[in-house]
Amino acid sequence: MTEFTNETIDTDSLPKCEEVQLTPLNSKYWNVMLINIFIFLFILAAGLTTLLILNANARAYLYVLPGIYIVFAVLLFILYRASFKKRGFAVREKDILYTSGIIALSTTIVPFSRIQHIALDEGLFSRIYGLGELKIFTAGGSSGSLHIPGIEIDNAKSIKELLMKQINEAD
Amino acid sequence: MSEAPNITYDFSEPRKQSASGIIIMFANSFQKVVRALALPLILIIVKSKDSGNLALILIAFLCLLTIILALFAYFSYQKFTFFLDEKKQEFIINSGIFSKTSLTIQLNKIQQVNINQNLLQQVVGVYSLEIDTAGSEKKEASIKAIDHATATILKQKLLSRDLSESETIDLQADNQDIESAPPLLKLSTNTLLKIGITTNYGASLLLLTGFIFGAFQLFKDYTEALEIEREQFTQMLSKGITVFSLCFVVVFALIIILATNIIRTFVKYFNFKIIKQKGALAVSSGLFTHKNVLLTPNKVQLSAYSQNYFQKKFDLLNMKIKQASFDSADKEDSKKSDIEIPGCSETERNEVLKMILSRAPTKGAELKPNYRFIFLQTMIWIVFPISVFALLSIYTLPLLRSYLFMIAPYIIVVGTMLYFEFKHHRLYVDEHFIVKKTGIWDVEHEIIEPHKIQAITAKQYFWHKAADVGHLIIHTAAGVIHFKYGNYTHIKSLVNYWTYKIEVSKKDWM
Numbered sequence: 001m002t003e004f005t006n007e008t009i010d011t012d013s014l015p016k017c018e019e020v021q022l023t024p025l026n027s028k029y030w031n032v033m034l035i036n037i038f039i040f041l042f043i044l045a046a047g048l049t050t051l052l053i054l055n056a057n058a059r060a061y062l063y064v065l066p067g068i069y070i071v072f073a074v075l076l077f078i079l080y081r082a083s084f085k086k087r088g089f090a091v092r093e094k095d096i097l098y099t100s101g102i103i104a105l106s107t108t109i110v111p112f113s114r115i116q117h118i119a120l121d122e123g124l125f126s127r128i129y130g131l132g133e134l135k136i137f138t139a140g141g142s143s144g145s146l147h148i149p150g151i152e153i154d155n156a157k158s159i160k161e162l163l164m165k166q167i168n169e170a171d
Numbered sequence: 172m173s174e175a176p177n178i179t180y181d182f183s184e185p186r187k188q189s190a191s192g193i194i195i196m197f198a199n200s201f202q203k204v205v206r207a208l209a210l211p212l213i214l215i216i217v218k219s220k221d222s223g224n225l226a227l228i229l230i231a232f233l234c235l236l237t238i239i240l241a242l243f244a245y246f247s248y249q250k251f252t253f254f255l256d257e258k259k260q261e262f263i264i265n266s267g268i269f270s271k272t273s274l275t276i277q278l279n280k281i282q283q284v285n286i287n288q289n290l291l292q293q294v295v296g297v298y299s300l301e302i303d304t305a306g307s308e309k310k311e312a313s314i315k316a317i318d319h320a321t322a323t324i325l326k327q328k329l330l331s332r333d334l335s336e337s338e339t340i341d342l343q344a345d346n347q348d349i350e351s352a353p354p355l356l357k358l359s360t361n362t363l364l365k366i367g368i369t370t371n372y373g374a375s376l377l378l379l380t381g382f383i384f385g386a387f388q389l390f391k392d393y394t395e396a397l398e399i400e401r402e403q404f405t406q407m408l409s410k411g412i413t414v415f416s417l418c419f420v421v422v423f424a425l426i427i428i429l430a431t432n433i434i435r436t437f438v439k440y441f442n443f444k445i446i447k448q449k450g451a452l453a454v455s456s457g458l459f460t461h462k463n464v465l466l467t468p469n470k471v472q473l474s475a476y477s478q479n480y481f482q483k484k485f486d487l488l489n490m491k492i493k494q495a496s497f498d499s500a501d502k503e504d505s506k507k508s509d510i511e512i513p514g515c516s517e518t519e520r521n522e523v524l525k526m527i528l529s530r531a532p533t534k535g536a537e538l539k540p541n542y543r544f545i546f547l548q549t550m551i552w553i554v555f556p557i558s559v560f561a562l563l564s565i566y567t568l569p570l571l572r573s574y575l576f577m578i579a580p581y582i583i584v585v586g587t588m589l590y591f592e593f594k595h596h597r598l599y600v601d602e603h604f605i606v607k608k609t610g611i612w613d614v615e616h617e618i619i620e621p622h623k624i625q626a627i628t629a630k631q632y633f634w635h636k637a638a639d640v641g642h643l644i645i646h647t648a649a650g651v652i653h654f655k656y657g658n659y660t661h662i663k664s665l666v667n668y669w670t671y672k673i674e675v676s677k678k679d680w681m
Contacts, residue, residue: 014667017629094674106630106644109666111673114625114680139495139680140625144646 017097017109022088028129029150030084035125037080041073079103089148091159096136098146110146112166114138120160122153132156136163182255182328185265188248191295192316197244198291199315204236243268253314255328262302262329264312274312276302282470282494284326286319288461298322302329330465355452355526356512356519358443362487366440366514367433369481370489376428378435440513445523452526454510464510468527470494470681472623472649476520477615487514489613490523493649495681524618528604532618535601540656541640545593552585598643598654600665605645607652622678623647627666631659645669648680 048065051058058065083102090097095111121133132153136146151159216225246268253264260278265271282303292298297316317325358366441458452466473493482488490512512523525531557578564571591611599606607617624645631641641659643666645652654662 012664014664014671016663016667017670018663095670101630104630104632104642106628107666108626108628109670110626111670113673138625138646139648140646140651141648143644143651144626146626 015092017107020090020092020097022090022097022099024088025084025148025150026129026131026152029126029131030081031129032123032125032131032150033080033084037076041076045069087150089151091162096146096163098148108146110136110138110144112163114140115163115167118160118163118167120156126150134159182253182325183257185252185254187252188314188316189297189318189321190248191297192251193244193248194295195292195297195316196247197241200240200243201237204240251314255325262312264314276312278329281329283465283467284329285465286322286326286463290459292316293459293461300325326465354444354446355522356443356445356515358440358514362514363436363440363443364433365485365487366489367436368429369479369485369487370432370436370513374435379424379428379431436513443513445512447526452523454512466492466494466510466527468529469679471527472647472680473617473619473652474524474527475615475617477610477613479613486516488517488520489513490515490520492523492527495648528618528620530603532604532606533601534599534606535604536599538598538600538654538657538661540593540596540654541638541658543635543638543640544596544656545589548589548592549586552589553582557581596655598657605652605669607654617652619645619647619652621669621672622676623680624669624673625680627669629659629662629666635659 048069052062052065079102083100086105087098087100089099094113095109097107097109099105099107116137116139118137119135121135122131123133126132126149130153131150133147133149134151134156136148138144212229216229247266250268250271251264251266253262255262262276262278262281264274264276266274285301285303286298287301288298295316296318298319299313299315300317300322301313438458440456443456444454446453446455448465451468454462454464454466456462471492472495475491475493476488477491478488492510492512494509515523521531560571560578561575564575588611592609595608595610595614597608599608603620605619605621609615609617625648626646628644628646629641630644635641639659640656641662643654643657643662645654
């Protein structure tokens with residue numbers, strides 16, 4: 001494949017985003033994810049039970065439905081565990097990158113000079129474990145924004161400070 | 172207008188709109204009320220048997236309504252003021268009778284200022300001034316009635332920060348000079364006709380079906396209200412549909428679509444002009460409603476042009492120029508800040524692009540998607556629906572069996588479409604531009620400059636890892652550019668390259 005017409009830069013020598021050492025999310029965040037999964041599964045189970053009790057036709061599937069439910073739950077755990085392990089972020093000198101995804105692994109890079117504003121969110125469960133979610137917004141709308149959960153709150157605050165400083169410097 | 176004293180154009184004191192604004196406000200609210208009440212009123216009139224008293228009550232009611240609306244219009248005119256705070260660099264609009272609203276716009280947040288005129292405003296002789304801002308929250312300001320001189324000067328003041336009085340006058344003089352200068356692009360009647368014939372079938376079709384359904388619904392409502400025997404009508408309908416009349420209907424529909432297309436094009440783009448103005452482009456068009464938009468090149472985020480087979484024969488191109496729009500960056504539909512040039516030749520396109528991008532865009536190294544692109548699409552659009560259809564017709568709905576022969580033409584049509592979609596899905600990259608080509612019938616090229624990128628995402632499904640296939644998503648302030656099924660190693664190197672370009676470049680994205 002032909003490379004770019006710009007001879008002055010050797011594209012191979014550019015810093016590579018795929019070789020960056022990613023900081024994994026705080027291990028406590030797995031607990032937060034677990035709580036969320038359990039809540040979801042609980043609501044689903046409640047729905048299924050009411051269906052089985054109220055609808056006579058559904059009772060024909062008395063063993064099939066819980067079976068599917070269990071398979072689904074196990075799959076959910078495996079997928080989320082895999083996704084948790086793959087997630088990670090890195091703050092470089094001039095940009096921040098975040099990798100996430102369950103089936104598709106996606107890496108998004110936001111240069112500091114393109115950040116519009118930053119928010120630090122503390123959810124109910126995250127707060128119990130002393131974690132926060134860093135939200136980085138660009139002019140690219142919601143698709144071009146980064147939401148990095150599971151960062152220790154003090155760490156998140158210092159990253160936010162750092163980014164704020166970088167943005168102001170860019171101005 | 173040049174003789175008027177400068178005091179007239181002093182915006183530091185709160186100002187009201189033109190007095191004729193009362194009429195505009197009245198007409199606006201009257202129109203809204205009439206729209207809301209028309210159908211219920213008609214139904215009341217039709218359904219009630221005794222007519223004498225009702226007519227009187229209705230007339231009294233309408234009179235009362237008119238008086239209330241007039242009063243309302245008068246007071247909202249009185250309470251609507253705007254002024255420019257030059258020290259704080261803010262433009263402030265106060266409005267509201269019962270609940271007061273004060274809207275403050277920082278001058279450096281203003282994206283563009285548009286001066287428009289609708290039919291009524293043309294009659295009264297005033298213009299409306301709309302301010303588009305680049306705030307993350309939705310804020311939009313408009314002044315409904317303002318005379319042309321005030322509007323032009325206010326627009327200049329809003330767009331040019333920190334201008335002294337003398338400079339304003341210069342600008343004004345310049346403005347008049349420039350308006351007489353030959354336009355960069357002007358659409359002739361001939362071009363408009365060509366555009367009407369070749370584009371926007373989809374939109375017209377939608378409009379037409381919407382209209383037919385609306386008319387049908389209305390007809391139903393009325394027949395119910397009037398208690399007409401509907402059976403006669405439906406019988407007539409069902410008897411009448413034969414093959415011959417079906418053909419007739421199709422031809423008729425085609426003619427109607429073409430006609431609506433042409434009319435729509437004329438109404439929207441009559442007297443379409445682009446004029447160079449102090450490093451910006453002024454775009455104006457419209458038959459009944461004059462639309463006036465000022466385009467500043469460095470605020471343009473994405474420019475696109477598209478062409479279909481017929482347009483190619485006529486050397487016609489459709490262009491879209493998108494500016495930053497914060498609250499709707501994710502929506503696909505066309506926004507107000509987008510500027511559409513319905514038809515231009517290739518040379519004119521190059522002129523406009525050169526103006527916006529400061530050099531004619533070039534197509535760099537070509538990136539092709541992997542064959543997996545067409546594989547998945549075939550699964551979704553051909554294999555899946557056909558197997559569902561076949562299974563249904565065999566097992567549950569034998570009625571469908573007589574339509575099984577339709578599968579062959581379906582495969583041919585959809586297959587061709589998918590092939591062209593694959594063939595047109597390309598990304599061209601060089602030092603200055605990223606060009607994305609897409610489309611089945613209308614082939615579109617989207618052009619962005621690397622420094623307009625807000626964020627970049629590289630994405631890969633785990634089953635594509637071995638094949639080294641992945642997706643690229645470029646986020647800009649005017650939407651997303653998606654290149655699917657590319658060579659992942661190459662995509663990653665591009666991501667690194669663009670990140671480098673953004674971080675090294677001193678150019679701001681806006």
